[in-house]
Amino acid sequence: MIRFSESITSQQDIDVVVGENALSYLREIQNKKAIFYSSSVNIDFIKPHLEGEYTLVPIKDGEEAKDIQYSLELLKVLFDGGFDRGDYVIAIGGGSVTDTVGFIASTYMRGLNLINVPTTLLGMVDAGIGGKNGVNFGRIKNIIGTFYQPRAIIADLRFLISLPSEEVRKGLAEVIKYGLVLDKELYDFLALNKNSVLSKDPESLEYVVQRSIQDKLSVVKEDERETKGVRIVLNFGHTIGHAIEAGSGFSIPHGYAISVGMVCEAKIAEEMGYSEEGVVEDSVWILSHYNLPISIDELSSKIDLKEALFALSKDKKVRNGVLLMPFPTRIGDWKRVEVPIETLKGFAEQCLK
Known part of the structure; x- marks a missing residue:
C-alpha cells in the first residue's frame, strides 16, 4: 500500500x-x-x-x-x-x-x-x-x-477485482493520456507491462494508479482553477473526444472517444508542426497495444459529422474564435497552442470522416 x-x-x-x-x-x-x-x-x-x-x-x-x-x-x-x-x-x-x-x-x-x-x-x-x-x-x-x-x-x-476487462481498458485511456503528455516513465512502464496491467496485477495497478494521481495533482497544484492555461493539458484528446461523444448521441464510452481523440489531436499537432517525428506513431502504438480504438472505424456507433462539428464549435474553452489546446511535442511533454476554431474544424472533419 x-x-x-x-x-x-x-x-x-x-x-x-x-x-x-x-x-x-x-x-x-x-x-x-x-x-x-x-x-x-x-x-x-x-x-x-x-x-x-x-x-x-x-x-x-x-x-x-x-x-x-x-x-x-x-x-x-x-x-x-x-x-x-x-x-x-x-x-x-x-x-x-x-x-x-x-x-x-x-x-x-x-x-x-x-x-x-x-x-x-x-x-x-x-x-x-x-x-x-x-x-x-x-x-x-x-x-x-x-x-x-x-x-x-x-x-x-x-x-x-470484479471490474470487467473492458472497463479497465476504458480507464487506461486516461492513464495513457498522462504518459503521452506528462510522464514518459509511465509511458515506458505501460509499454513493457501490458499483460500484468490488463490482468490486474496488484503491484502493477498500484504503480499505474499512484503515478496517474501524482501526475494529475501536480497539474492541479499549479493551476487549480484553470486560470493559468496549465490545466488544459488534462484535456488532451478530450476536445475531439467530446465531439465524438456528441456525434454518437453519447453512445460511445468516454474512454474510447478520447482514445480516438488523442490520435486525431496528435495528428493535428504534427500537421501544424508542433510534434517531433514519431509522436503520432508512438501514440497509435500504445493505444493499439491496449486494444483501444485509434479511428472512428473501430467505434461501435456511427458518428454524425455535423453534430460532432457543431459540438466542437460550442466547446466551452473557445474564446473569440480560438481554442487553447495541449499538443504533444514529444512523449511526456506538451505545448499550449492557440488554434482558430475554423482551422480545428477542418482538421477534425478529416479525422472523423
Whole structure:
C-alpha cells in the first residue's frame, strides 16, 4: 500500500492512499460521517472499515445523480443529521457520484470534510481527483459547480477485482493520456507491462494508479482553477473526444472517444508542426497495444459529422474564435497552442470522416 500527501492549497493537504487495503484509512476518522455510496457498490465490503457514528446513504448513479434537485435532497440528509463543519462526507462510486457528493460537501455550511473513494479505474486515475464538482441544471451538464479539494483520495484496488476487462481498458485511456503528455516513465512502464496491467496485477495497478494521481495533482497544484492555461493539458484528446461523444448521441464510452481523440489531436499537432517525428506513431502504438480504438472505424456507433462539428464549435474553452489546446511535442511533454476554431474544424472533419 502506498500513502502520501500533496499540498494543493495553503489551507490543506490531500492524503492519498492506494492499495489493496486502502479503505483502512477510514478507521482513522473519529468524527461523524455521511457515507454516500452508489447502489452498485457492495457496502458489506466497506463496513468493516467504519468506526464511530456514521450514516449510510445509497444514492443514484449516472446523470440522474447529477440533477440539481437531487443534490438538494442529499443536502437535506446532512441538515437532518445535524452535520457540522468538523464532520465528513464520503463519496463512494464512479464519476457521477464523486461529482455530486463533492458538490454538496462543498456547499453545505460552505464546506465539510470530503473524502473520495472512487470504485472504477477511470475514477481512481481521473474523475475522483482534481476538485472539480459539477451538477446539471436545465438539461445542461455541469453548469453549476465548485472547485473543492477532498481531504483524502482512497483508491482501494479491491474494487477493481470484479471490474470487467473492458472497463479497465476504458480507464487506461486516461492513464495513457498522462504518459503521452506528462510522464514518459509511465509511458515506458505501460509499454513493457501490458499483460500484468490488463490482468490486474496488484503491484502493477498500484504503480499505474499512484503515478496517474501524482501526475494529475501536480497539474492541479499549479493551476487549480484553470486560470493559468496549465490545466488544459488534462484535456488532451478530450476536445475531439467530446465531439465524438456528441456525434454518437453519447453512445460511445468516454474512454474510447478520447482514445480516438488523442490520435486525431496528435495528428493535428504534427500537421501544424508542433510534434517531433514519431509522436503520432508512438501514440497509435500504445493505444493499439491496449486494444483501444485509434479511428472512428473501430467505434461501435456511427458518428454524425455535423453534430460532432457543431459540438466542437460550442466547446466551452473557445474564446473569440480560438481554442487553447495541449499538443504533444514529444512523449511526456506538451505545448499550449492557440488554434482558430475554423482551422480545428477542418482538421477534425478529416479525422472523423
